Amino acid sequence: MDAIAFSAAHSNMKLLDSNTLNPDRTVSTSFSVPKSHVSFSCKSSGKLQVRDKSRTQGLVVSCSSSNGQGLQLSGPVEKRGRLGQAFCSVGTVSYGEFALESHSQAVEEKVGVLLLNLGGPETLDDVQPFLYNLFADPDIIRLPRLFRFLQEPLAKLISTFRALKSKEGYASIGGGSPLRKITDEQAQALKMALEEKNISANVYVGMRYWYPFTEEAIQQIKRDGITKLVVLPLYPQYSISTTGSSIRVLQKIFREDAYLSTLPVSIIKSWYQREGYIKSMADLIQAELKNFVNPQEVMIFFSAHGVPVSYVENAGDPYKDEMEECIYLIMQELKARGVGNEHTLAYQSRVGPVQWLKPYTDEVLVELGQKGIKSLLAVPVSFVSEHIETLEEIDMEYKHLALESGIENWGRVPALNCKSSFIVDLADAVVEALPSATALSPHASSADTNNHGSFRFDPIRLLFGSILAFILLLSPKAFLAFRNNFI
Ligand SMILES: C=CC1=C(C)c2cc3[nH]c(cc4nc(cc5[nH]c(cc1n2)c(C)c5CCC(=O)O)C(CCC(=O)O)=C4C)c(C)c3C=C
Numbered sequence: 001m002d003a004i005a006f007s008a009a010h011s012n013m014k015l016l017d018s019n020t021l022n023p024d025r026t027v028s029t030s031f032s033v034p035k036s037h038v039s040f041s042c043k044s045s046g047k048l049q050v051r052d053k054s055r056t057q058g059l060v061v062s063c064s065s066s067n068g069q070g071l072q073l074s075g076p077v078e079k080r081g082r083l084g085q086a087f088c089s090v091g092t093v094s095y096g097e098f099a100l101e102s103h104s105q106a107v108e109e110k111v112g113v114l115l116l117n118l119g120g121p122e123t124l125d126d127v128q129p130f131l132y133n134l135f136a137d138p139d140i141i142r143l144p145r146l147f148r149f150l151q152e153p154l155a156k157l158i159s160t161f162r163a164l165k166s167k168e169g170y171a172s173i174g175g176g177s178p179l180r181k182i183t184d185e186q187a188q189a190l191k192m193a194l195e196e197k198n199i200s201a202n203v204y205v206g207m208r209y210w211y212p213f214t215e216e217a218i219q220q221i222k223r224d225g226i227t228k229l230v231v232l233p234l235y236p237q238y239s240i241s242t243t244g245s246s247i248r249v250l251q252k253i254f255r256e257d258a259y260l261s262t263l264p265v266s267i268i269k270s271w272y273q274r275e276g277y278i279k280s281m282a283d284l285i286q287a288e289l290k291n292f293v294n295p296q297e298v299m300i301f302f303s304a305h306g307v308p309v310s311y312v313e314n315a316g317d318p319y320k321d322e323m324e325e326c327i328y329l330i331m332q333e334l335k336a337r338g339v340g341n342e343h344t345l346a347y348q349s350r351v352g353p354v355q356w357l358k359p360y361t362d363e364v365l366v367e368l369g370q371k372g373i374k375s376l377l378a379v380p381v382s383f384v385s386e387h388i389e390t391l392e393e394i395d396m397e398y399k400h401l402a403l404e405s406g407i408e409n410w411g412r413v414p415a416l417n418c419k420s421s422f423i424v425d426l427a428d429a430v431v432e433a434l435p436s437a438t439a440l441s442p443h444a445s446s447a448d449t450n451n452h453g454s455f456r457f458d459p460i461r462l463l464f465g466s467i468l469a470f471i472l473l474l475s476p477k478a479f480l481a482f483r484n485n486f487i
């Protein structure tokens with residue numbers, strides 16, 4: 001944002017008192033230092049609109065003050081197609097009831113960035129309760145409305161079974177998930193990258209299924225008196241089961257809270273198409289290809305976390321489309337750099353008895369080995385930190401399977417973690433999102449199309465559900481299906 005260009009374009013401001021609709025009073029003003037927002041103090045209550053008289057840049061800022069304590073004035077400024085914000089400095093101006101005077105940052109803007117992530121168990125004892133939280137999420141196990149009462153007992157059962165297998169996985173990567181540590185480091189790095197861009201922001205981490213929970217992060221945001229919030233899910237592609245689920249939690253909390261319901265918020269729903277992200281992924285792939293003896297013969301194998309097919313086909317989850325477009329963009333970037341390797345995309349980590357997005361990673365690895373592919377570079381693509389599915393599933397299980405299937409040379413691209421070009425791009429995404437922050441309206445629901453009601457604790461339904469779930473599981477056929485699919 002360039003201050004000097006602004007001052008010329010917006011040197012004429014017209015103040016309109018919307019109560020009296022007298023538009024004739026013009027106040028000369030100039031925009032400078034486009035650092036934060038325009039702020040005034042106002043001795044009276046009422047509504048005020050400030051318009052750019054010249055309209056050359058489409059500036060419309062509006063404000064209101066109901067208590068006469070202070071009048072905060074802010075609004076988006078279109079400039080060269082990008083949204084920016086302006087800081088307005090004027091002398092004291094009297095206008096009708098209002099006495100306006102400029103105050104440098106009289107109402108201090110406090111920017112917050114909330115990073116949303118999945119969360120992971122930090123110890124082996126956390127595994128079952130973490131899994132319980134995950135399976136109790138109606139965006140993860142989507143039951144028909146009639147069977148919603150089974151959600152919690154089912155979550156208890158599935159988490160107990162699944163924990164047997166998951167604990168082994170977490171034990172093999174050091175006894176817990178590295179997700180909290182890496183996400184905290186990303187938050188710190190993002191804060192610093194924003195400071196480099198002259199934006200002082202508090203960066204918070206809100207996990208969906210483990211500590212620090214999203215709810216805790218939001219309480220901290222309230223305590224800190226944040227006045228503008230950017231929500232940045234650490235999932236490049238949108239899925240109902242990830243970003244959608246976290247946004248649903250946010251919306252519920254924001255709806256029920258007087259302060260939060262008026263807090264300007266900007267949600268970045270997905271960002272897989274950002275140039276900085278695509279280039280950072282291409283950098284990592286290019287660097288890793290160099291470790292092979294014959295880099296050009298290596299098959300680039302994108303492995304994405306799967307979702308059940310019904311999410312895409314019945315609930316309209318854009319995840320598959322976004323994933324495919326993401327891979328296309330990364331490959332285009334590599335081609336532009338002269339890297340023309342073969343590539344393929346498959347989906348990993350399926351859980352439970354339903355159909356998941358195909359092709360499945362494990363099946364494709366075997367097929368590629370049988371077809372005579374000798375060198376393969378695995379690229380985890382749905383997540384930006386190392387986690388159990390990169391460190392255990394890809395590095396151990398899939399590598400073993402690939403080598404067994406005839407693939408001789410195996411490599412794996414590291415997760416982005418705190419790669420600086422990636423963090424700088426996230427900071428740019430935050431800067432770009434700031435001007436469009438608006439209060440979350442109660443009806444502005446996320447793109448998830450499932451309309452689950454909130455689960456109220458009801459001991460009778462819970463008991464009935466548990467009995468039904470146990471009966472189901474006690475039938476030998478159901479038990480076998482269950483064991484085969486979750487363990
Ligand atoms: C974009 C990424 C992810 C999608 C989409 C996703 C959907 C999804 N996941 C499960 C079930 C489980 N996921 C588990 C762990 C896990 N999932 C993701 C990412 C996505 N999940 C990550 C990064 C992690 C690892 C967290 C960590 O501890 O490092 C687990 C637990 C691990 C295990 O037992 O395998 C389960 C279970 C479903 C059902 C689903 C979509 C419906």
Ligand SMILES: [Fe+2]
Nearest residue numbers: 118305306349
């Ligand atoms: Fe998952």
